[in-house]
Amino acid sequence: xxxxxxxxxxxxxxxxxAEKMPGxxxxxxxxxxxxxxxxxxxxxxxSATVLSDLVLRGAGERDNRTLTAYLDSLGxxxxxxxxxxxxxxxxxxxxxxxxxxxxxxxxxxxxxxxPEDGFEAARELALQSLAGIDDEPRQKLMIKxxxxxxxxxxxxxxxxxxxxxxxxxxxxxxxxxKRRYRARGSILALAGNIEFQRxxxxxxxxxxxxxxxxxxxxxxxxxxxxxxxxxxxxxQTHIGIAYPSLPExxxxxxxxxxxxxVLSGGMSGRLFTEVREKRGLVYNxxxxxxxxxxxxxxxxYAGTSNERAQATxxxxxxxxxxxxxxxxxxxxxxxxxxxxxxTIMSGESTGARAGAIAHDYFMRGRIRTLDEIKAAIxxxxxxxxxxxxxxxxxxxxxxxxxGPKELKLPG
Amino acid sequence: xxxxxxxxxxxxxxxxxAEKMPGxxxxxxxxxxxxxxxxxxxxxxxSATVLSDLVLRGAGERDNRTLTAYLDSLGxxxxxxxxxxxxxxxxxxxxxxxxxxxxxxxxxxxxxxxPEDGFEAARELALQSLAGIDDEPRQKLMIKxxxxxxxxxxxxxxxxxxxxxxxxxxxxxxxxxKRRYRARGSILALAGNIEFQRxxxxxxxxxxxxxxxxxxxxxxxxxxxxxxxxxxxxxQTHIGIAYPSLPExxxxxxxxxxxxxVLSGGMSGRLFTEVREKRGLVYNxxxxxxxxxxxxxxxxYAGTSNERAQATxxxxxxxxxxxxxxxxxxxxxxxxxxxxxxTIMSGESTGARAGAIAHDYFMRGRIRTLDEIKAAIxxxxxxxxxxxxxxxxxxxxxxxxxGPKELKLPG
Numbered sequence: 001x002x003x004x005x006x007x008x009x010x011x012x013x014x015x016x017x018a019e020k021m022p023g024x025x026x027x028x029x030x031x032x033x034x035x036x037x038x039x040x041x042x043x044x045x046x047s048a049t050v051l052s053d054l055v056l057r058g059a060g061e062r063d064n065r066t067l068t069a070y071l072d073s074l075g076x077x078x079x080x081x082x083x084x085x086x087x088x089x090x091x092x093x094x095x096x097x098x099x100x101x102x103x104x105x106x107x108x109x110x111x112x113x114x115p116e117d118g119f120e121a122a123r124e125l126a127l128q129s130l131a132g133i134d135d136e137p138r139q140k141l142m143i144k145x146x147x148x149x150x151x152x153x154x155x156x157x158x159x160x161x162x163x164x165x166x167x168x169x170x171x172x173x174x175x176x177x178k179r180r181y182r183a184r185g186s187i188l189a190l191a192g193n194i195e196f197q198r199x200x201x202x203x204x205x206x207x208x209x210x211x212x213x214x215x216x217x218x219x220x221x222x223x224x225x226x227x228x229x230x231x232x233x234x235x236q237t238h239i240g241i242a243y244p245s246l247p248e249x250x251x252x253x254x255x256x257x258x259x260x261x262v263l264s265g266g267m268s269g270r271l272f273t274e275v276r277e278k279r280g281l282v283y284n285x286x287x288x289x290x291x292x293x294x295x296x297x298x299x300x301y302a303g304t305s306n307e308r309a310q311a312t313x314x315x316x317x318x319x320x321x322x323x324x325x326x327x328x329x330x331x332x333x334x335x336x337x338x339x340x341x342x343t344i345m346s347g348e349s350t351g352a353r354a355g356a357i358a359h360d361y362f363m364r365g366r367i368r369t370l371d372e373i374k375a376a377i378x379x380x381x382x383x384x385x386x387x388x389x390x391x392x393x394x395x396x397x398x399x400x401x402x403g404p405k406e407l408k409l410p411g
Numbered sequence: 412x413x414x415x416x417x418x419x420x421x422x423x424x425x426x427x428x429a430e431k432m433p434g435x436x437x438x439x440x441x442x443x444x445x446x447x448x449x450x451x452x453x454x455x456x457x458s459a460t461v462l463s464d465l466v467l468r469g470a471g472e473r474d475n476r477t478l479t480a481y482l483d484s485l486g487x488x489x490x491x492x493x494x495x496x497x498x499x500x501x502x503x504x505x506x507x508x509x510x511x512x513x514x515x516x517x518x519x520x521x522x523x524x525x526p527e528d529g530f531e532a533a534r535e536l537a538l539q540s541l542a543g544i545d546d547e548p549r550q551k552l553m554i555k556x557x558x559x560x561x562x563x564x565x566x567x568x569x570x571x572x573x574x575x576x577x578x579x580x581x582x583x584x585x586x587x588x589k590r591r592y593r594a595r596g597s598i599l600a601l602a603g604n605i606e607f608q609r610x611x612x613x614x615x616x617x618x619x620x621x622x623x624x625x626x627x628x629x630x631x632x633x634x635x636x637x638x639x640x641x642x643x644x645x646x647q648t649h650i651g652i653a654y655p656s657l658p659e660x661x662x663x664x665x666x667x668x669x670x671x672x673v674l675s676g677g678m679s680g681r682l683f684t685e686v687r688e689k690r691g692l693v694y695n696x697x698x699x700x701x702x703x704x705x706x707x708x709x710x711x712y713a714g715t716s717n718e719r720a721q722a723t724x725x726x727x728x729x730x731x732x733x734x735x736x737x738x739x740x741x742x743x744x745x746x747x748x749x750x751x752x753x754t755i756m757s758g759e760s761t762g763a764r765a766g767a768i769a770h771d772y773f774m775r776g777r778i779r780t781l782d783e784i785k786a787a788i789x790x791x792x793x794x795x796x797x798x799x800x801x802x803x804x805x806x807x808x809x810x811x812x813x814g815p816k817e818l819k820l821p822g
Contacts, residue, residue: 023434024759056678057688065684072677072745075752093752121691128694132714135647137546236546266483267467273476277468280532283539303546305539334483341486341504348435349760 005357005367006196012212013184016203017357017367019191021350027095027192028350029102030358032086033109034185037158039216040176044168046130046160047176050122052080052087054173055181057118060107064118067104074101082158084292085362086187092351095193099202106206109181119170127166130159137238138303140230141402145240145299148228149398152221154292182213187361191353223398227409230402237309237403238301241316243395245289245296248363254339254376255388260289260298261335262327263319268334270319275302281312287320293363298394310407313399317410320394326386336377343373416768416778417607423623424595427614428768428778430602432761438506438603439761440513441769443497444520445596448569450627451587455579457541457571458587461533463491463498465584466592468529471518475529478515485512493569495703496773497598503762506604510613517617520592530581538577541570548649549714551641552813556651556710559639560809563632565703593624598772602764634809638820641813648720648814649712652727654806656700656707659774665787666799671700671709672746673738674730679745681730686713692723698731704774709805721818724810728821731805737797747788754784 006018040047058064071078074097079090089105091098133140146155188207190199246256264271264287275285287300300320304312327335346352347370357367401407417429451458469475482489485508490501500516502509544551557566599618601610657667675682675698686696698711711731715723738746757763758781768778812818 026756026759064688065679068677068679068684069741069745072679073741073748075748077753077756078678092756094755097752121688124691125687125694128691128716131646131716132694135548135645135649135714234546235542238546266479266487267489268476268479268483273479276536277475277532280535280539283536283543303543305542330480330484334480337484337486341508342488344505345437345488345503348437 005369007361007367008200010183010204010208012208012210014186014188014207014210015361016200017187017189017361018194018196018199019353019357019367020194020196021192021353024193024350025094026092026350027098027190027194028092028354029090029098030189030354031089031105032187032358032362033089033181034216035087035180036083036085037156038084038153038218039180040153040156040160041172042153044164044172044176045156046126046165047168047173048082048087048180049126049158049160050119050165050168051173051177051181052082053122053125054114054119055108055112055177056080057115057122058113060104060111062107063113064115071101071104076101084154084156084158090351090354098190098192099194099199102202103206106210110210112177114170114174114177116170119173123165123168126160127162130162130165133159137232137234137236137402138301141238141240141400142301144228144230144402145242145398145400148224148226148400149242149297150292150295151223153218154220154295155223179213180216183207183210184213184215187358189354189358189361191357192350226396226398228400229406230400231404232402233404235305236303237306237401237405238303239309239313239316239407240400241287241300242297242398245298247294247296248291250296252388255380255384257289258332258335258339258377258380259323259327259385259389260287261339262331263287263323264300265335265338270322271316274319275312275315279311279315281308281315285316291363306404309401309403309405313407314410317397323389324393326389327382329382332380332382332385336380339377340374343370343377416780418772418778419611421594421615421619423619423621425597425599425618425621426772427611428598428600428772429605429607429610430764430768430778431605431607432603432764435604435761436505437503437761438509438601438605439503439765440501440509441600441765442500442516443598443769443773444500444592445627446498446591447494447496448567449495449564449629450591451564451567451571452583453564455575455583455587456567457537457576458579458584459493459498459591460537460569460571461530461576461579461584462588462592463493464533464536465525465530466519466523466588467491468526468533469524471515471522473518474524475526482512482515487512495565495567495569501762501765509601509603510605510610513613514617517621521621523588525581525585525588527581530584534576534579537571538573541573541576544570548643548645548647548813549712552649552651552811553712555639555641555813556653556809556811559635559637559811560653560708561703561706562634564629565631565706566634590624591627594618594621595624595626598769600765600769600772602768603761637807637809639811640817641811642815643813644815646716647714648717648812648816649714650720650724650727650818651811652698652711653708653809656709658705658707659702661707663799666791666795668700669743669746669750669788669791670734670738670796670800671698672750673742674698674734675711676746676749681733682727685730686723686726690722690726692719692726696727702774717815720812720814720816724818725821728808734800735804737800738793740793743791743793743796747791750788751785754781754788
């Protein structure tokens with residue numbers, strides 16, 4: 001691996017990834033703990049979300065207020081979120097301060113105080129966020145689309161379930177923390193102005209004796225169905241579409257990605273020009289590749305007025321089928337340039353790189369270099385894309401509608 | 412000015428700004444044309460928005476489709492938006508390709524085709540975006556808050572007015588383009604891997620003979636009022652607060668900014684800890700400085716359940732008043748570290764820097780260096796902040812509520 005990248009898995013199962021970036025003062029960290037919505041207890045959807053808040057309310061030698069003040073005093077731009085596979089803690093700052101914060105992140109995941117009043121507040125906020133979705137029909141649509149398309153528990157709403165959150169207790173949360181906050185399967189990625197040996201020593205000191213923990217088995221069940229209408233009184237209709245695709249590790253991955261760029265990349269993408277520009281049907285439309293571990297999907301969205309909703313859905317689906325007829329050399333060239341440009345641009349952002357190497361390792365078990373990605377994009381041929389599209393028609397579709405009226409599915 | 416920055420105003424009134432950034436391959440452009448919502452014709456609110464779409468539908472020697480395909484073939488990540496003061500066209504890519512695109516951006520603003528069918532589609536999309544706000548109560552709230560707080564036309568909805576958009580004609584749009592798309596007051600800013608002399612030559616060649624145009628006078632009228640309730644059936648109430656503050660050029664600007672950081676910066680900000688963490692009242696709350704030319708404001712937002720709405724508003728206002736009692740040395744230190752950290756981080760992003768130097772020039776008539784900003788932050792003292800806060804109590808408040816029930820204003 002070139003001098004830019006570093007990868008090491010400690011005996012307890014924690015993997016450290018690092019990327020040394022030229023010309024930056026800052027560093028960014030992405031810390032993915034093996035506690036995503038898919039491993040929430042079956043009857044406690046939202047437990048990971050409550051935990052991701054609760055562990056920050058005091059840890060190690062610092063109480064809630066002192067901990068928060070301390071991390072802010074380092075100038076960290078912080079974030080935390082829960083996805084299907086992981087709970088993710090992120091921060092970025094001047095490189096030295098990100099390294100200084102590492103022992104405190106060890107406190108957070110290994111020695112959280114989890115106070116009773118903090119639990120009540122964290123659960124209350126999780127319930128409020130969930131209630132807030134009712135005012136965000138676009139977000140609501142994408143949540144419902146994942147629930148209806150992906151096999152359970154991979155389609156779960158990462159924000160949790162109202163009834164189950166209401167039943168959650170602090171004892172259950174503590175048990176769940178013990179089960180899922182552990183070294184095995186966790187990934188700590190750093191990118192920026194850093195030095196590998198020093199980073200490794202620091203991480204080893206803070207996380208080297210973190211308990212490995214037991215493996216978690218997931219029971220998979222089929223998704224609920226292929227069409228769902230969520231009645232909502234509004235002038236607008238929101239349409240979500242999904243269908244199965246390749247996993248990200250498949251050899252045809254970039255062939256597929258470039259085909260999707262032709263469909264919906266840049267301003268000259270087909271969906272944008274056909275559905276939005278030429279027909280003036282919608283104010284927002286896109287489709288793209290979406291991936292979970294070993295599971296790929298094409299998902300799409302269109303927001304439109306009620307009277308244009310059926311025409312928008314029909315045109316959207318027609319554009320998906322038209323991909324089978326192939327793309328042009330010009331379209332492919334633009335798609336390649338666009339995808340390579342965003343690769344180069346992301347190579348200049350410490351936050352983007354920390355996230356990318358963490359994602360790479362989780363999906364592939366290794367970091368890909370930027371050059372490898374560029375070469376993979378360049379290696380795709382027009383014949384390759386068109387043969388692929390002919391062999392892989394879109395569908396079967398899952399369609400979710402949020403709006404006042406049901407729509408007719410094509411075919 | 413250090414070797415990193417460059418500023419030049421051409422005889423026709425166009426100002427070129429540039430920042431050479433070490434260690435990056437990319438460049439970003441922010442091109443601000445003097446056509447914002449505040450100079451929309453009084454009876455044609457939304458004209459700038461329609462124009463910002465229309466001018467991209469073919470320009471110079473390229474028709475609509477060819478133009479879009481050409482810009483995508485350069486791998487440009489593009490954006491365009493309309494603000495109160497300007498229409499903004501942005502792009503970022505490998506530096507060479509951003510420079511290659513400059514003559515085409517000259518075509519777009521100087522030689523747009525503005526086809527009849529393109530006008531109809533652009534207007535239709537503007538109307539649809541406007542209708543879409545009904546499904547986004549948070550966005551709706553912030554639009555109403557600006558309308559009610561700022562003197563007209565500075566509080567105008569940049570998306571336009573439904574009735575006026577419906578009456579807009581292509582002839583009126585062409586006349587408006589001629590009036591507002593001109594060199595005077597326009598700002599073209601580039602940041603990244605660039606060389607000043609070459610950039611200047613390129614811009615001179617494409618924009619040097621752009622017509623200066625006449626000055627545009629704005630008639631200012633007072634804002635409509637201080638309390639407004641927008642009834643909306645929902646489980647959630649959205650609260651917006653605004654009150655007058657210093658313009659960005661005021662010598663106390665960083666004193667004010669740091670005080671606002673104490674109130675709402677980082678995770679240890681008072682609003683976040685008091686309103687969100689301790690009382691569990693809301694799922695989203697913030698307040699911050701917001702600036703127009705010569706006009707500063709503090710604006711804030713809280714989203715909460717209906718039954719908590721009155722308590723949230725009361726606590727929010729109480730926290731604003733509590734600032735008068737001063738901040739602590741620790742709070743100020745954290746605020747300084749946080750603000751400096753984000754300054755340093757933005758110094759590594761070409762897009763952020765292109766936007767920042769354009770903004771600086773518009774507000775101050777010159778670029779500030781990153782070191783100057785850091786020094787200004789460091790120069791603020793605890794005594795200075797606390798004297799300032801004592802002398803400048805919050806208010807008078809404008810409050811806008813989107814939700815089912817009216818709320819009682821404090822005091």
